[in-house]
Amino acid sequence: MPLPAHRLLPALLCATLLLGGCAGKPTEQQAGNPTQQPAQPIVSNAAEADLRSKANRGDLDSQFQLGSLYFVGQPAKDLKQAEHWWKLAADKGHAMAAVSLAYLYTGRDNPDFNNPEQMLKYLNQSAAGGNPMAQHILGNLYLRGTQGVALDPNQAKRLFESACRQNYTASCSALENMH
Numbered sequence: 001m002p003l004p005a006h007r008l009l010p011a012l013l014c015a016t017l018l019l020g021g022c023a024g025k026p027t028e029q030q031a032g033n034p035t036q037q038p039a040q041p042i043v044s045n046a047a048e049a050d051l052r053s054k055a056n057r058g059d060l061d062s063q064f065q066l067g068s069l070y071f072v073g074q075p076a077k078d079l080k081q082a083e084h085w086w087k088l089a090a091d092k093g094h095a096m097a098a099v100s101l102a103y104l105y106t107g108r109d110n111p112d113f114n115n116p117e118q119m120l121k122y123l124n125q126s127a128a129g130g131n132p133m134a135q136h137i138l139g140n141l142y143l144r145g146t147q148g149v150a151l152d153p154n155q156a157k158r159l160f161e162s163a164c165r166q167n168y169t170a171s172c173s174a175l176e177n178m179h
Contacts, residue, residue, distance in 0.1 A: 048075065055085060063089035064097040071100070071109075079110055090122055098126035099134040116148050127159065132168035135159040139174065153178070 048069065054062035067085030070078045083104055089097035102123035107114025123141075126134035138149070139159035145151025157178060163171035 055088075060089045060092055060094040060097070064094050064100070067097065067100065071104070079104065079113060083113070090125065093129060095126045095129035095131035095134065098122040098129065099131050099137070102126065102134070102137075120148055130162075130166070132163035132166040132171065135163040136168055136171045136174070139163065139171065143174070143178075 048066075051062050051066050051069070055066045063085045067082045067089070069075070070085065071082040083101065086097040086101045086104070090101050099122070102119045102121075104113050105115040105119035105122065123134050123138050127138045136159070139156040141147050141149040142152045142156035142159065157175065160171040160174045160178070164175055
C-alpha cells in the first residue's frame, strides 16, 4: 500500500537531503531509456486544490507539503514556488520547511538558489527547533568546518547527541565514530 502524500513528501525530502548531489545526474541507463512511463501523480487535482486552500489560509503543514509538491514536480517542478511555500512555513517555525529551504539554498538542484547565508539561517533555525536531520547536517558542518561554519568538534558532538536522543541513526553512528 503506497504512503499517503503527507507522509511521502517528507520521506522524499529526507532522501533528497541525504543523497545530496548523488542523484543529480541520470545514469546511462536512465538517459538512454526514453520509453519509460511518466511518474504517477503524487496527489490528485482535488487533493492539491484542498492543500492549496489550507496553505492559503495559513496552515503550516499544508504550506510545507505544497512547497514539497513543487519541489518534486507535482504538478510541475517549480523551485520558486517551492521556495515561496517553504519560506512561509519556515518563517513561522515549521522545522521541516526550514531544513528543506536550507537544502534549496545549497544550490544543488539549481545554482541560482545558492545562498550560503540563508542556508545556514534556516538550517540553524530547524536545528534549534529540534529537527534531528538539521542537527545532524549542522553537526557535520561543525565537524568538518565547512560551508561557512567554524570547525568545532564539541558543537558537532552536542548536535549529534541531540539528534541521536531522537533516534536519528546517522547521528548515533557519527558519535560512535568520534570516539
